[in-house]
Amino acid sequence: MILQPNISHLSVSGLKWLRVLVAVSLLFPLWWAPPARAEEPSGVFIPNFWDPAQRPDKPDLSSIRVIRFLTEDDYPPMHFLTEDGKLAGFNVDLARAVCDALSVACTVQSRRWDTLFDALKEGRGDAVVASVRVTPKLRESFGFTAPYLRTPARFVARAGTAIDPSPETLAGKTVAVVARSAHEDYLATFFPKAERKTFDDLDRARAALQHGDVDLLFADGLTMAVWLNGQEANECCAFVGGPYGESRWFGEGVSIATRKNEVVLRRAIDWALQRVAERGVYAELYLRYFPVGFY
Numbered sequence: 001m002i003l004q005p006n007i008s009h010l011s012v013s014g015l016k017w018l019r020v021l022v023a024v025s026l027l028f029p030l031w032w033a034p035p036a037r038a039e040e041p042s043g044v045f046i047p048n049f050w051d052p053a054q055r056p057d058k059p060d061l062s063s064i065r066v067i068r069f070l071t072e073d074d075y076p077p078m079h080f081l082t083e084d085g086k087l088a089g090f091n092v093d094l095a096r097a098v099c100d101a102l103s104v105a106c107t108v109q110s111r112r113w114d115t116l117f118d119a120l121k122e123g124r125g126d127a128v129v130a131s132v133r134v135t136p137k138l139r140e141s142f143g144f145t146a147p148y149l150r151t152p153a154r155f156v157a158r159a160g161t162a163i164d165p166s167p168e169t170l171a172g173k174t175v176a177v178v179a180r181s182a183h184e185d186y187l188a189t190f191f192p193k194a195e196r197k198t199f200d201d202l203d204r205a206r207a208a209l210q211h212g213d214v215d216l217l218f219a220d221g222l223t224m225a226v227w228l229n230g231q232e233a234n235e236c237c238a239f240v241g242g243p244y245g246e247s248r249w250f251g252e253g254v255s256i257a258t259r260k261n262e263v264v265l266r267r268a269i270d271w272a273l274q275r276v277a278e279r280g281v282y283a284e285l286y287l288r289y290f291p292v293g294f295y
Contacts, residue, residue: 044293046283049147049253050274059267066105067265069095070125073110077226077289078131081110090289094148094273095129095256097281101272117142120259127269128257135251143260145269147253148282152243153183154221154294156209156228158236165216165241170194176205176214182249183218190244210236221294229292243295 071079071091079089092108099106108129111119116128120142133151134144155165155175163169171193177184179198187196197214199205206227209217217224221243227233244250258265276282286293 044287044291045295046286046293047150047295048277048282049150050277052278056267056271056274058271059264061102061104061268064102064104064265064268066107067095067099067102067127067269068125069106069108070111070116070119070128071095071108071130072113072116075131079110090285091129091131093285093288094276094282095127097276097285098269098272101275101279102268117257120257123259126258126262126265131254132257133251134253134255138257141260142257143262143266144255144257145266145273147255148273149222149254150245151220151222151250151254152245152295153186153218153250154224154242154244155240156217156219156224156237157215157240158209158212159238161215161238161240163216163240165191167191167193170216173215174213176208176217178202178205178219183220186244186246186249187218206233216240222290225290225292225294229290239292239294 071087071089073079073081073087075089077089079087079091082088087108087110095108096106109125113130116130119125120128131149132138132144134147138144157163163173167190170191172195174195174197175187175191176197176199177187179200184196184198187194197208199208202219202223205214205217205219208214210233217237221239224239228237228239247253256266256269258269273282
């Protein structure tokens, strides 16, 4: 599973700073520097986190013969077991694409989430590719590649709803959101006139939207994209507005973790990730696993 998103309540410090944020939010609905993206014929936007103007040299790989990736197997479509017991998923295929770009051998081993970082620290793997959301605390002990994915927040409405979310258009609208989460805090900060209806978990919030008990739902875009593409949603709903990805609320992004002293390995993986994007492999994987895009 994903390293649990930082959805604990995040208070805004300083009334002056808050006023500046709210003022700017009225001008810029997308509160982050979005990745470059291209639209496929399917209408799905493909994110690109790598600057084509920056072409770093390929690192010296003489010390790297194999990369042992560690992941999990219970968070589809990111990483999961197929019916015949094989590891699959966006992260798994991306790891293999990295090794292919580097022309090195590759293994991808599944472990329980709570053992991944201990295994990495003890040298039983070289890198963790398990949708790790980078946090300051993790940076104290591990090194990280550049982000290969970000998970912005999105509004979801019932299919056919014509609304472009803004502080004005959401005034008086009922919005489902998980209680004491970063999403609730963001909603209160930038859409103060919306009527927040909080739920203890996302399942109940989604049910409220499906049953028409609320006008919209505000939640993690990746999680909602997987739900919208599944049978449970039954084509009830669709994204509207956004995306919203300000790092203060929704983190720095998803990266591959290594031991802190593995500088050459991180540079090699970063170089390979850019090559994977340039070759179109990243776009192919994104479309395969996210037919409903979340950007």
